[in-house]
Amino acid sequence: SAARTIKIVRIATIVLLLGLLPAASGARLFPAFASSPGARALRSSATTFARRLANINNPAALEKMSFNKIFDKDLAVSEPNPAWFGNGANDKSPHWTNANWLKSRFHFSFAEYNNPRNSNYGVLRVMNDDLVQPSRGFGTHPHREMEIVTYIVEGELSHADSMGTEETLGRGSIQFMTAGTGVQHSEHNRHPTNPLRFIQMWVVPAVRGAKPNYGSMRGDKVEAMRQNAWAHLVSNAKDTSKSTPVEINQDCNMYVTELSQGSSVDFKVDQGRQAYVLCMEGSSSVSGAHG
Helix, strand or coil: CEEEEEEEEEECCCCEEEEECCCCCCCCCCCCCCCCCCCCCCCCCCCCCCEECCCCCHHHHHHHCCCCEHHHHHCCEECCHHHHHHHCCCEEECCCCHHHHHHEEEECCCCCECCCCCCCCCCCCEEEEEEEECCEEEEEEEEECEEEECCCCCCCCCEECCCCCEEEEECCCCCECCCCCEEEEEEEEEECCCEEEEEEEEECCCCCCCCCCEECHHHHHHHHCEEECCCCEECCCCCCCCCEEEEEEECCEEEEECCCCCEEEEEEEECCEEEEEEEECEEEEEEEEEE
C-alpha cells in the first residue's frame, strides 16, 4: 500500500509531539517496574488530546488510515497520596489551585488505572502527563527494562539518578533514561512558585539487559528548528542514517513542532508504520491522505 500523510493545522498556540512507532507484533511487552502504588505518570490539567491511527496489525484498518481521537475527558486521572512519593501532606498555596500536589493523566494502563484493552500502542507502553506543585516531586524510585523519554512542557524538572547524574531542564527540553538492568532516580519541581508539567513516555526496549544510561537536550538548542516544522528529537540508536539529540534502544522516532496561527505541517507515515500524535497545548486539526 502507499505511504500515508498526516496534515496538522494550527488553530491556537500549540506544541505537538508525534511518535513514529513500530507495530506491536514481534515486540515483547516487558512489565513496567515502578516503586509505589502511585508510581510514575504523565498528564496535566491543561486541555490535551491525542489521535491514534487504527491498529497497524489490521491490514484493513491500515488501508483506510482511520483515526482514533482520544479526548482529554477520556484519559485516566490520578491524584496520588503525597506520602507515596516522599512528600508531606497537601497544603494550600497561592501558587497552586489543585487540591492535590500532583495531577496526572494516563493514556494507557498505569498505576491504579488498569484496563487490559488499553495497555499500549505498539511499543509505546506509557504516555503520562504530569502537573506537579512547586517544591514537590517524586522521591527516589527504581526502574528497569524500559526506555524512558520525558519532554518538559512548562516549568523546570530537576533529575537525579544512581548513575551520578544531576541536572535541571526547562521548557522544550527532552531527557531519556535507559533503565536496562536497573536504575534509581528522582524527579522534582524545585521552583518555589512555578508549576511543572511534563510528558513522560515509556518505550519497550528492543533488547533486555542493557547498561543503564542517561542523556538530555536543552530546549533552546532546537527552539528555532521546531517553529512551523518538525524537529526530530529521538531516533533508534542502531539507525546510522539518522542523527538526533536523543537515541534509544528501539525503532521509535519522536518529533515536536510549535505552529503559528494558520500554519500546517505534514508528516509521512511509511508503509508498515504507525503514529501517535499528542496536542500538548492549544488545539489543532488533523487529517490524513494516501500517496
